[in-house]
Amino acid sequence: MPQDIVVIGAGVVGISIAAELIRHGHKVRVLDRTGVAAETSQGNAGAFAFTDVMPLAAPGIMRKAPKWLLDPLGPLSIPPRYALQIAPWMLRFWRASWRDRHDASVAAQSALMDLSKAALERQIASTDGEHLIQRDGQLQLYEGEAQFRESLPGWELRGRYGIKYDLLRTPEEIAEIQPGLDRRFTHAGFTPDWINTTDPKAWTRHLAQSFQAAGGEILQCDIKSISSTTSQVELTHAGGTITADKVVLAAGAWSHHLARTLGDRIPLETERGYNTTLPAGAFDVRTHLTFGAHGFVVSRINGGVRVGGAVELGGLTLPPNYKRAEVLLEKASRFLPGLDTSGGTQWMGYRPSIPDTLPVIGSSPKTDNVIYAFGHGHLGLTQSAATAEIVRDMIAGTKGAISLSPYRADRF
Ligand SMILES: Cc1cc2nc3c(=O)[nH]c(=O)nc-3n(C[C@H](O)[C@H](O)[C@H](O)COP(=O)(O)OP(=O)(O)OC[C@H]3O[C@@H](n4cnc5c(N)ncnc54)[C@H](O)[C@@H]3O)c2cc1C
Incomplete structure (x- = not known):
């Protein structure tokens, strides 16, 4: 009715x-x-x-988290002013x-x-x-054999849930999908259905x-x-x-x-995330690029390039810290040496997270x-x-x- x-x-x-x-x-x-x-x-x-x-x-996340938290501009951060407020949510996160x-x-x-x-x-x-x-799939990129090996159980688990993927083991194989990446990325997982x-x-x-x-x-x-x-x-x-x-x-x-x-x-908190959107022509992004170990992605938006990610557990009222967007962009320019980083627009958004x-x-x-x-x-x-x-x-x-x-x- x-x-x-x-x-x-x-x-x-x-x-x-x-x-x-x-x-x-x-x-x-x-x-x-x-x-x-x-x-x-x-x-x-x-x-x-x-x-x-x-x-x-x-x-294992709680073992890795302290290392990330030591870098105030790293992939995961908690502004000291918000640490007490986020504590009950973190406790539930740990149990989960x-x-x-x-x-x-x-x-x-x-x-x-x-x-x-x-x-x-x-x-x-x-x-x-x-x-x-855009139906271009996604590349999840790894720096070296050890990082790649660590990711394998996750790929096997995805496979068990019917997710299609290809594992790439050389920079040349990666370049066939996305040219222009730094050769430090030796391995990748490609998910064509993304x-x-x-x-x-x-x-x-x-x-x-x-x-x-x-x-x-x-x-x-x-x-x-x-x-x-x-x-x-x-x-x-x-x-x-x-x-x-x-x-x-x-x-x-x-x-x-x-x-x-x-x-x-x-128990809803916000994971604040940052990005910079570069104009068309900044880089020829052929697929969605995920730099998991660095907590950011590069995607093609309106023919331009969006470089973004990071998790800042900082609530809804603290002012944004756009240094995070700058750090991501600087990393992206090292990982994609041809990236033109000029003319970008910065943004911060509030992921609603349980x-x-x-x-x-x-x-x-x-x-x-x-x-x-x-x-x-x-x-x-x-x-x-x-x-x-x-x-x-x-x-x-x-x-x-x-x-x-x-x-x-x-x-x-
Ligand atoms: C950097 C970053 C990258 C991301 N990348 C992806 C991605 O690639 N893929 C993906 O799936 N997700 C991504 N996300 C997450 C995704 O953006 C969010 O999960 C999604 O936008 C949430 O949508 P929503 O409609 O729930 O909330 P919102 O888009 O925030 O909309 C909520 C609306 O509610 C309104 N509102 C709030 N309070 C009131 C009120 N009291 N009265 C009236 N209106 C009110 C607000 O004005 C707002 O318009 C990303 C997030 C960030 C920050």
Whole structure:
């Protein structure tokens, strides 16, 4: 039965959900305090990273972390001013890295990725979006035999989940896929099924246009609280209240603040990430390049080059430290000696992250009329189409393609 549904958040997750719900006959409004793709969804690396099934919380991570943390501009950092606040989240992260939980997370992530891949193809087809898609695969690069060997169990595990990959063992083999890399990269794993968008902001706007063309409304509105009766949900904002049959909360890294007003405590923190986007002609990027040991990637965006990554566990209010973007760019210029680093634009975004690396997709423990869809961390673009289909099935009351228990809001 058609329902009156409000989606809070016009990032790629909220807009994907809204577009899917309106396609299935519901009345849908999207509320965002800023606008479409105004936050994290505008500046990410643009990858549909379907092969990225290994959670960050992995066995041994807490042994490696102190080494990374010693370098204040390294791939992982915690600003001293935020160390105390992040401690409870880190404790959950550590527990999630134990072997039993890690293996369960890989299984849950793989199931969600399989659905994400299929759902993205349906989304591309239903919105006529192929012109914003690049199908060039991904190279995961290693410096030397030892680093490569260390990666092999991860590749074997991916293989067990049906992920296609080729292992490359010489710089010459790598150069056939991506010329111009420094020869320190002696080994690589290539995943041909990896997909990128030409521009994550344009992609989200494209989905928003498709939603609006179907009659959907996008309104500027800063929601302050959520409350619910048995039949309706009420949202408050500076100008009054808005009611709906159902509300989907997809407010990215800010979602836990609104969930709290309903009485739910969700361990959501932000992993801040940085990048620099260089104009067209900066380098001939032929595939998505992942420099895993250095915590950054290089992707082709609008014909230009985006160099970005890093994890800064620094919350939502500390000012950005753009030295991180500079360090990544400097490294990229060493790894891609022909890279023209001039004319770049820097950016910082807030990955919405849950300690076990899985998103929250499910009803609020307080009411079935509020559905949570946030916390996708490094994978919000990748998993947006699948999240939309899951929310659609929840609202329809039909059994979806995968078990939803790993993503429940009350799992903590
Ligand atoms: C450097 C970097 C690189 C990344 N690369 C990738 C990648 O290659 N692939 C990938 O899959 N993911 C990537 N990610 C992660 C991805 O960008 C995020 O997971 C995703 O954008 C989250 O989308 P979202 O819709 O949940 O949140 P957002 O895009 O942040 O949207 C949330 C929206 O909610 C609104 N909002 C918040 N509070 C309120 C309120 N109270 N009232 C009204 N509106 C509100 C905000 O204005 C915002 O527009 C990357 C992230 C970073 C930082």
